[in-house]
Amino acid sequence: MPPRPPHPRRRAPHAPGTPALPVLPYRKPTLGRDYWILDDVLPDPDAVRARSLARTDWTEGYPHRPESWPGLRTMPALEAGELAHVERLVVKATGAERIWALDGAAGGTFNHNCVQVVGEGECEPRPHTDSRSMCRYAAVLYLNPDAPRSCGTSFYRQNLPGGVLGGNTVAAPHDNLAQALGARFVPPDSFTEDIAVPHRYNRLLLYTAHTIHSATGYWGSTLEDKRMTAVFFWMA
Secondary structure, three states, X not given: OOOOOXXXXXXXXXXXXXXXXXXXXXXXXXXXXXXXXXXXXXXXXXXXXXXHHOOOOOEEOEOOOOOOOEOEEEOOOOOHHHXXXXXXXXXXXXXXXXXXXOOOOOOOOOOOOEEEEEOOOOOOOOOEOOOOOOXXXXXXXXXXXXXXXXXXEEEEEEEOHHHOEOOOEOOOOOOXXXXXXXXXXXXXXOEEEEEEEOOOOOOEEEEEOOEOEEEOOOOOOOOOOOEEEEEEEEEO
């Protein structure tokens, strides 16, 4: 993922008297405007998957090491020709004149075109947004042919006290969800699922990066069967 301040994580509910979280703007995620589903995106996804499984240069996250991010990562996911093919499809889908990935960033690691492998029990859904200063669009490419549909990606919105629904987007002057809420830690019921996009092998889910989202779930216990994805972050 691109460098972004840690997203809000679960903690005990607010103590009495704790100020309420700000209410964010809401924009109903709409297919073709806020997110795009591109199926059968790679001509040869099996080759990409086989190449990824053969990698030995994984960087370990939680629970292998005391990191805030889970599972395993390595880069690059796609070779130059494969990435160019995907980017042409992204430009066509969004109507952007051009897209580009930033070349590194101060204060973090830029994980564009990165393979991520996360198994069951290594993480729970963590609603967040990506950094507005680092990308306008983000995308996830599903690279496990056997992962269940429930291991896709979900969009979330705020779940406010009394069951009132709040917003789902981060706007200027804030760069990410933690800034917009003014808190790094929030009660565990602060978000509710709005739309779930099912997992499908060789599907690219593309979305506006300022919309609250998370992996819906994780799967597997070995490198071969864990949820494997490639993630991308573009400016436009």
